Amino acid sequence: MSRMSKLKKLAGLSAFAFAAMTAVNSVHAANWRYAHEEYEGDVQDVFAYKFKEYIEENSDHTLQIYRFGELGESDDIMEQTQAGILNFVNQSPGFTGALIPEAQIFFIPYLMPTDMNTVIKFFRESEAINEDFPELYADKGLELLKMYPEGEMVVTVDEPVTKPEDFNNKKIRVMTNPLLSETYAAFGATPTPLPWGEVYGALQTNMIQGQENPIFWIESGGLYEVSPNLVFTSHGWFTTAMMANKSFYEDLAPQDKELVQMAADYAFEEIIKHIDGLADEALAKIQKASDEVTVTRLNDEQIAAFKERAPQVEKKFIEMTGESGKELLNQFKEDLKEVQSN
Structure with a gap:
């Protein structure tokens, strides 16, 4: 074989190797699909796009995001993830x-504090959040990646x-959640x-005559237009979870x-910055948009009357979840006590 033929053959092999390597890389670069429950610009949407930003800036992967309604309701997107x-x-x-x-624990009224700094510290440090919950989700074919707070719950009536x-x-409208139903029955x-x-x-x-949601969701969904009396009961924060199909x-x-x-x-770090001041901004937008809106913030004495009814919800939670729920609740309280004492 002449020297030129050898060079041509080597060049051909190199080109083939390069093409093969490129093909492998393109196979490894995937387009992932992510759905959430909220509208454009809402907290879950901001979280999703920050997640997308990091993925696409640090890999060849791409991420397609679907907002509320694009693939159905909440139950639909969960079924699609499990499938x-x-x-x-x-x-x-x-x-x-x-x-x-056990995830219904977040609907036991007055279990969670409403002070933002305490809530965030709890999500960062809680053993229940960061160790116990991932195991519960794994049993259902889900990899729990992050739990995070969205905002204090507000009732419109x-x-x-x-x-x-x-x-x-x-x-009062509630999500399809037995314990949340128990909460409002207790109220x-x-x-x-x-x-x-x-x-x-x-x-x-x-x-229906009312519902509950974080104030930003009440503003973005226009709920104040048809339910203008906002009541801050201090009974809890809206919590959400981002997860992956476990097999994937x-x-x-x-x-x-x-x-x-x-x-x-x-x-997570970006969303914590995003929600700081978000409730005040949303309330200001609502009050600017409507003269019919009223704002009621319960005082300590008024809150105490609602708190008196919380133990029956806690009792129901334990009935629903058995020993595992009882252990989780104890860990939850221990974590909260530690965060609050510090």
Whole structure:
């Protein structure tokens, strides 16, 4: 073989090797799918896009994000994640509670503090959040990547509420969550489970007389337009969870697992900055948009009347979840006590 022929052959082999390497890299570069429960610009949407930003800036992977309604309701996107159609999902324990009963712990009223600094410290340091919950989610085929708070829960009603008796004969919309229903029954209301897509119309037609959500969601969803009396009861924070299909996650290469974990950590830190002051901004927008809105902040004496009814919800939680729920609740309280004492 002539020297020129050898060079041509080597060049051909090099080109083939380069093409093969490129093909391998393109196979490893994936387009992942992620769905959440909120609208453009809401907290879960911001979290998702921060996660996407980190993934795409630090790998060849791309991430497709689907907002509320694009792939159905909350139950739909969870089913799609468990089936492997979606790789990632963001869903609040309000809906996950039917799948993972222990996740309903966030709906025990007055268990969680409402001071933002304490809440964030709890999510960072809690053993229940960071060690116990991942095991519970894993049993359902889900890799729990991050739990994070969105905002203090606010109740909107057809008239101002200052005591449990004011809830009598009022239908309050709740997520499809047995313990949340128990909470509003304890408060004196008639809990009415409804999917999110039906809430605005139900309030508008007086099919229901109230609902609860973080204030930014009340603003972005326009709920104040049809339910203008905002009541700050201090009974808890809205919590959500971002997770992956477990089989998908376990099949990832080690470097991709690390990438996903780093992206979730990055999105968490960014969302904590995002929610700081968000409630005040949302309330200001609501008050600017409507003269009919009233704001009621319960004082300590008024809160005490609602707190007196919380133990029956805690008792129901233990009945629903058994020994595992009781252990989780004890750990939860221990974690909160440690955070608050520090």
